[in-house]
Amino acid sequence: MKPLIFLLFANSLVAETQPYRAKLIPAGYSVETIVTPVDATGTPLQFGVGGLGFTEAGDAFVASRTEGVWKYSKGSWSRFSDHLHDPQGLHVVDENTVIIAQKPELTRVQDTDGDGLADLYQTICDDWRYGGNYCEYVHGPVVDSRGNFYLNLNLSAGSADMMFLGKGKYMGSSGGYDGWHCKVTPEGDLIPVASGLRSPAGLGINSETDEVFYTENQGSWVPTSFLAQVKEGAFYGYPSSLIDDPKFRGKPEKIVFEEFSKLREMPAVYFPHGELANSPGDPVFDLTEGHFGPFAGQLFVGCQTRSNIMRVSLEKVKGEYQGSVFNFIDHLQSGCLRLNFDPQGRLWVGQTGRGWGSVGGKTFGLQRISWDGKTTPFEMKAITLNPDGFRVSFTKPCSRDGVSVKSFAVSSWRYHYHSEYGSPKVDTQSHEVESVTLAEDGLSLDFKTKLIPGRVYKVTLTGVAAQSGESMSTDTGYYTLNNLVD
Missing domain, CATH: 2.120.10.30 (TolB, C-terminal domain)
Known part of the structure; x- marks a missing residue:
């Protein structure tokens, strides 16, 4: 039953x-x-x-x-x-x-x-x-x-x-x-x-x-x-x-x-x-x-x-x-x-x-x-790898105002692979951003920084807005760097 x-x-x-x-x-x-x-x-x-x-x-x-x-x-x-x-x-x-x-x-x-x-x-x-x-x-x-x-x-x-x-x-x-x-x-x-x-x-x-x-x-x-x-x-x-x-x-x-x-x-x-x-x-x-x-x-x-x-x-x-x-x-x-x-x-x-x-x-x-089918939020769409740094793509055009090397905070770390429960961040480093180039259409920017394989990179953008004035809902992305591009 x-x-x-x-x-x-x-x-x-x-x-x-x-x-x-x-x-x-x-x-x-x-x-x-x-x-x-x-x-x-x-x-x-x-x-x-x-x-x-x-x-x-x-x-x-x-x-x-x-x-x-x-x-x-x-x-x-x-x-x-x-x-x-x-x-x-x-x-x-x-x-x-x-x-x-x-x-x-x-x-x-x-x-x-x-x-x-x-x-x-x-x-x-x-x-x-x-x-x-x-x-x-x-x-x-x-x-x-x-x-x-x-x-x-x-x-x-x-x-x-x-x-x-x-x-x-x-x-x-x-x-x-x-x-x-x-x-x-x-x-x-x-x-x-x-x-x-x-x-x-x-x-x-x-x-x-x-x-x-x-x-x-x-x-x-x-x-x-x-x-x-x-x-x-x-x-x-x-x-x-x-x-x-x-x-x-x-x-x-x-x-x-x-x-x-x-x-x-x-x-x-x-x-x-x-x-x-x-x-x-x-x-x-x-x-x-x-x-x-x-x-x-x-x-x-x-x-x-x-x-x-x-x-x-x-x-x-x-x-x-x-x-x-x-x-x-x-x-x-x-x-x-x-x-x-x-x-x-x-x-x-x-x-x-x-x-x-x-x-x-x-x-x-x-x-x-x-x-809603009509509103395009202003967000980092993706972070992708360049030979000398990263490219940040946006969902809509980014304003040139406020975009500079000072807009970035970049750090990286690695993890221990061991039998302990989890791992803290190991060997955390801050990375200088050497230069920034915003594309003509405003949909992406390239920045140069030191690349080390086997690490997770944290990229935070501050003071960056869309050409239409909106800010991002989240200003941070994380990239897992296993291999470098040639």
């Missing part, structure tokens, strides 16, 4: 939206809160969002961590399914079918008779080991053009006598692909792809290129949270997962810790801890063709702890991604874990604070960000 609440809400439940004022937001953007479902007494359900996706018609499917999957259509909620174990991802196949990543398996959930309630649950793949640990989350799936599913398997948390901790603290594995990025074929076969993941809470794919990216949370062997492209055979730094690598399986004594720095894949973008992100979630590409403003092709990444959304601009240097990141919207109502664009080009933010807490204060929520 299904729970009473399931029966009570088999029919639609009207949900209002409410405007929300963020503490930092670019001009032309707005936030609204979508009121989440309540029980029979009017008490809000614990609706921490673990998955979020859309039908072609624009209906939303939302997987709650504890309350099953719900459908939001034309301003009303209806329950779609129950009986799931902490789902941390969702892919919409059609209006009657979703694919759910839950801790023990990847599951197809389907309404076969069209009554709005799922009645078929099919295991697609369960070939990883789930040992019942709280932290063994399964993030994803994202799906490529060939129908393959991609998942991130979280490490476990526990004592050293239970799991191999890799000389780090808190996170380990007892085998079974904890700490791996995996592919599941359309036939349901599990293929381990990359290792060294710690707490990889965010997973995204560029559907135009099939390139997969993930976000990592700071901890042992992770000096600060980051974004990285997933590559086959790559190792991303956390050693515990290597016990499932054929070279080390059953022989952890062969894992030589001193060699990790040579093995690990470098992040594309670091998120400075405490300044931008403490625990990032999904990266999502803006492929809305301008419906979300002047940032087409960039990524948006939420942070569960800081309740903010960041904006990332990537470029390839010597065949590897690196790039810049900016704070975009700050102080939403709860932790921003799951992001997705709907067919109208609005960015939905699935939120949860349960178990971790967040700056926003609420334990769960769902918010939606829209652009």
Whole structure:
């Protein structure tokens, strides 16, 4: 027999939206809160969002961590399914079918008779080991053009006598692909792809290129949270997962810790801890063709702890991604874990604070960000690398008034890669700006400064305004410099 609440809400439940004022937001953007479902007494359900996706018609499917999957259509909620174990991802196949990543398996959930309630649950793949640990989350799936599913398997948390901790603290594995990025074929076969993941809470794919990216949370062997492209055979730094690598399986004594720095894949973008992100979630590409403003092709990444959304601009240097990141919207109502664009080009933010807490204060929520379609905010669009410094691109023309070497504050640092929990900024340096050149059209400026690979650069502009008079909502960007241009 299904729970009473399931029966009570088999029919639609009207949900209002409410405007929300963020503490930092670019001009032309707005936030609204979508009121989440309540029980029979009017008490809000614990609706921490673990998955979020859309039908072609624009209906939303939302997987709650504890309350099953719900459908939001034309301003009303209806329950779609129950009986799931902490789902941390969702892919919409059609209006009657979703694919759910839950801790023990990847599951197809389907309404076969069209009554709005799922009645078929099919295991697609369960070939990883789930040992019942709280932290063994399964993030994803994202799906490529060939129908393959991609998942991130979280490490476990526990004592050293239970799991191999890799000389780090808190996170380990007892085998079974904890700490791996995996592919599941359309036939349901599990293929381990990359290792060294710690707490990889965010997973995204560029559907135009099939390139997969993930976000990592700071901890042992992770000096600060980051974004990285997933590559086959790559190792991303956390050693515990290597016990499932054929070279080390059953022989952890062969894992030589001193060699990790040579093995690990470098992040594309670091998120400075405490300044931008403490625990990032999904990266999502803006492929809305301008419906979300002047940032087409960039990524948006939420942070569960800081309740903010960041904006990332990537470029390839010597065949590897690196790039810049900016704070975009700050102080939403709860932790921003799951992001997705709907067919109208609005960015939905699935939120949860349960178990971790967040700056926003609420334990769960769902918010939606829209652009008004006409207002172009004056912002740093991107920071890109030059042979002798950087180029700052703007969303609209910059005024020449106030642009000089004194407009810049530039510093850089590196991080320790070690088994300690996170890393402070190491060897912080201030850099002199030697010269500044503003383009004729005002849409970019180049500045010369000392470049040192393997460091994060912080670039702050002061006293700079648009030709039309506006100032920027945020005056600071961060660039992860892995490789220099020739």
